[in-house]
Amino acid sequence: MHVCTYICVVKLEQAIQSTKFKSEVHKAGLNILYTAWWLKTMMSKELKEFGLTHEQYNVLRILKGKYPDQMCVRDIACRMIEKSSNVPRIIDRLEIKKMVKRATSELDKRETVITLTQSGIAILEASTTVLNKVVDQTMCICEKDASELNGLLEKVRVTEG
Amino acid sequence: MHVCTYICVVKLEQAIQSTKFKSEVHKAGLNILYTAWWLKTMMSKELKEFGLTHEQYNVLRILKGKYPDQMCVRDIACRMIEKSSNVPRIIDRLEIKKMVKRATSELDKRETVITLTQSGIAILEASTTVLNKVVDQTMCICEKDASELNGLLEKVRVTEG
DNA sequence: AATAAATACGTGTATATACACGTATCAAAA
DNA sequence: TTTTGATACGTGTATATACACGTATTTATT
Numbered sequence: 453m454h455v456c457t458y459i460c461v462v463k464l465e466q467a468i469q470s471t472k473f474k475s476e477v478h479k480a481g482l483n484i485l486y487t488a489w490w491l492k493t494m495m496s497k498e499l500k501e502f503g504l505t506h507e508q509y510n511v512l513r514i515l516k517g518k519y520p521d522q523m524c525v526r527d528i529a530c531r532m533i534e535k536s537s538n539v540p541r542i543i544d545r546l547e548i549k550k551m552v553k554r555a556t557s558e559l560d561k562r563e564t565v566i567t568l569t570q571s572g573i574a575i576l577e578a579s580t581t582v583l584n585k586v587v588d589q590t591m592c593i594c595e596k597d598a599s600e601l602n603g604l605l606e607k608v609r610v611t612e613g
Numbered sequence: 614m615h616v617c618t619y620i621c622v623v624k625l626e627q628a629i630q631s632t633k634f635k636s637e638v639h640k641a642g643l644n645i646l647y648t649a650w651w652l653k654t655m656m657s658k659e660l661k662e663f664g665l666t667h668e669q670y671n672v673l674r675i676l677k678g679k680y681p682d683q684m685c686v687r688d689i690a691c692r693m694i695e696k697s698s699n700v701p702r703i704i705d706r707l708e709i710k711k712m713v714k715r716a717t718s719e720l721d722k723r724e725t726v727i728t729l730t731q732s733g734i735a736i737l738e739a740s741t742t743v744l745n746k747v748v749d750q751t752m753c754i755c756e757k758d759a760s761e762l763n764g765l766l767e768k769v770r771v772t773e774g
Numbered sequence: 775a776a777t778a779a780a781t782a783c784g785t786g787t788a789t790a791t792a793c794a795c796g797t798a799t800c801a802a803a804a
Numbered sequence: 805t806t807t808t809g810a811t812a813c814g815t816g817t818a819t820a821t822a823c824a825c826g827t828a829t830t831t832a833t834t
Contacts, residue, residue: 462770464763469692470678474745476759477752481652482694483766488649489695490770491642496792505792507820517631526782531630533643534650536822540784545819562782562829584635590772591638593765598637601765602625604758605644609623609651611751657822666822668790687812697792701814706789723799723812 480608491591498586502579503549507534507542509583512551512576515568522565524557540564551575641769652752659747663740664710668695668703670744673712673737676729683726685718701725712736 464483465471473479496506504512514531515523529539543566546552551572557563568576593601625644626632634640657667665673675692676684690700704727707713712733718724729737754762 462767464767468694476756476763477754478745478748480754480759480762480766481748481752483763484645484652485649485694487766487769488646489697491645493697493792500792505819524782525784533629533646534821536650536654536820538784538821538823540782541820544784557782560782560830564783584639587639587642591642591769592771593638593641593768595637597765597768598641601641601762601769602637602644604754604762604765605641605648606623606625607754607758608648608752608762610753654822661822666789685812686814695791697790699791699793699814701812702790705814718812721800721812725813 484605484608494586494590495583498582499579501582502575504575504579505545507532507537508546508551509576509579510534510537511539511542511546512568512572513580515552515566516573516576519568519573522555522567524563524565526563528566546572645766645769655747655751656744659744660740662743663736665736665740666706668693668698669707669712670737670740671695671698672700672703672707673729673733674741676713676727677734677737680729680734683716683728685724685726687724689727707733 464479464486467486468482473482492506495509499506499509510532511528514528517531518527525539525543528543529535529537532539543552543554547554551569553567553569555565555567557565591598625640625647628647629643631643634643653667656670660667660670671693672689675689678692679688686700686704689704690696690698693700704713704715708715711730714728714730716726716728718726752759
């Protein structure tokens with residue numbers, strides 16, 4: 453029988469149908485990857501209602517952080533969660549949807565400066581409201597646990613040498 | 614000045630150049646997504662030496678788990694870390710590289726059964742050895758912390774309602 | 775000033791994600 | 805037995821990742 457539920461599957465063992473792990477550290481690696489996929493899927497589902505992808509939303513959020521100032525492509529790329537994102541192409545889609553505007557910088561003609569449009573702000577704010585609500589309902593941990601989790605994740609990223 | 618380092622950037626605040634978070638829970642969401650990207654990037658770099666992508670490696674690992682038994686595409690898909698992976702297409706690339714073989718199931722002609730080749734096993738084992746070493750060197754947390762992290766991640770995935 | 779090096783951005787390619795849909799096959803019901 | 809529904813897989817499309825490369829512009833060097 454083939455049963456593949458993943459919405460209410462909490463245990464990693466169930467989710468990826470694997471019981472043996474080399475160590476708790478290796479299991480944590482898989483757990484981080486799986487949880488990220490789970491989070492992304494949940495959020496993307498909500499963003500789809502607004503015609504946005506996760507990455508497009510990320511770019512809009514970054515632009516909002518500096519608004520009403522403009523930002524160049526490189527500055528946006530630096531702040532992306534996934535650093536390997538192809539920001540010029542993500543901006544292409546946002547420009548088509550009239551959520552941002554592109555212009556060449558006067559100070560440095562190599563730079564393209566990006567501006568949020570009023571429509572972009574409106575969609576971003578509406579989607580953020582929904583997303584915040586969904587995150588609060590779905591990520592059910594207390595602030596204390598979340599804080600501890602943040603500490604551990606940063607511990608994970610410290611490499612020796 | 615534009616400085617965008619992310620290899621030794623440990624703090625989330627530095628990594629995504631953002632200091633204000635709605636709550637520790639929202640920060641944890643971003644932290645999970647960023648850490649997953651960081652992990653994936655690190656692992657992909659090693660896998661590239663073997664001509665493998667992260668997802669191709671995941672499929673090979675799953676097949677190894679049942680070896681010498683064959684597996685159908687659906688069974689593999691169920692065990693993927695990222696459930697939305699397009700497994701038939703990932704198998705296409707592995708088949709071209711002669712790492713797996715495809716055949717129609719005798720019992721159920723709808724099913725395609727996949728078999729690891731000797732070359733597939735060899736490459737998988739070599740890459741796993743390197744990957745395990747790199748994970749041990751890069752994810753520098755003790756088993757106790759890792760265990761606690763696993764508990765918290767599973768707590769995150771429990772949704773109410 | 776002329777040249778070299780660095781930088782910012784866009785573009786091209788292979789692979790993957792996310793999702794919809796079509797076809798073949800199997801299982802269940804009328 | 806025929807039909808209906810479910811299942812397994814492949815394929816098509818839009819977007820993204822990951823990475824290499826080209827062009828224009830700026831900065832640094834000679």
